[in-house]
């Protein structure tokens with residue numbers, strides 16, 4: 684059973700009062716108010732990305748639902764997590780299917796955000812589809828083709844992408860365009876991909892896997908199992924030059940292409956410290972999805988390149 688607690692009020696009336704001061708701010712707030720026609724439930728807020736997205740949602744003045752789906756609870760008496768002083772009640776898998784009915788009744792324009800783990804991804808997707816709950820998913824891993832076809836077939840509104848950082852999404856889009864326009868451009872080239880993430884990361888970078896796909900379409904022979912993972916803090920600092928302060932949260936990616944005769948070399952690199960860029964992008968994706976739902980768009984499944992193309996990234 685869910686606690687009979689109302690969400691923290693981020694009420695339209697409060698916001699409107701704050702903005703009576705100037706004409707410009709009234710106009711701005713009218714836009715913001717229109718955008719806030721949905722409620723966001725950020726799952727796995729005990730985790731790093733869940734927490735970062737919930738904070739970004741509050742910064743964007745989104746109504747944050749005071750519940751969060753979590754992993755099976757192994758700590759007695761732990762029933763909530765706090766985000767910026769707001770308590771979110773933990774909803775473990777055992778009560779999830781019953782709780783969702785009540786949550787949806789209370790928050791009718793609900794969008795969920797998923798940053799769980801590769802191990803949980805299929806269960807989570809099944810859950811969103813089963814309850815026809817729109818969602819933004821940044822979780823990596825799993826069988827991506829299976830996930831996309833399941834969500835597409837169910838016509839559940841969703842944005843699914845392995846990277847939500849605006850400029851990285853733009854880089855992915857360019858690589859994708861290059862592959863479509865110049866297939867075979869890098870034929871015969873040797874590719875080396877090195878990625879470094881915090882040592883708790885379970886899987887190979889989903890972003891690297893997506894970018895590799897574009898290089899393969901450009902004629903490079905490469906399998907994602909060849910991606911080199913750096914997870915040892917010592918190597919991260921000494922070899923990858925990750926600042927010590929970022930050992931708990933960083934994503935460094937280098938893609939190096941060398942011609943067959945060794946005379947030409949290309950290198951692409953994106954190095955991110957922290958999680959703000961992904962969290963902000965996730966908020967953009969939730970605004971975008973709310974808009975598509977409001978206009979009853981025929982297309983229901985999106986990725987972050989769609990969000991970027993729509994001009995929906997701040």
Ligand SMILES: NC(=O)C1=CN([C@@H]2O[C@H](COP(=O)(O)OP(=O)(O)OC[C@H]3O[C@@H](n4cnc5c(N)ncnc54)[C@H](OP(=O)(O)O)[C@@H]3O)[C@@H](O)[C@H]2O)C=CC1
Pocket residue numbers: 726727728729730731732733752753754755776798799800801803806820821822823824844845846847848883889961
């Ligand atoms: N698309 C993007 O831009 C980005 C994607 N990611 C991806 O997001 C995912 C999460 O990363 P990160 O936040 O760093 O990882 P964390 O390990 O910090 O968090 C994972 C969270 O998932 C929860 N969890 C585990 N199993 C379940 C379950 N069955 N149901 C609900 N919740 C569950 C964990 O709960 P508990 O703590 O109780 O175990 C924890 O809260 C990864 O796949 C990562 O690659 C990360 C950054 C950016």
Ligand SMILES: O=C(O)C1=N[C@H](C(=O)O)C[C@H](O)C1
Pocket residue numbers: 823845846880881884887888889890891933934
């Ligand atoms: O786990 C992370 O941290 C990240 N995961 C995503 C991925 O696997 O590509 C995105 C980014 O690299 C951070």
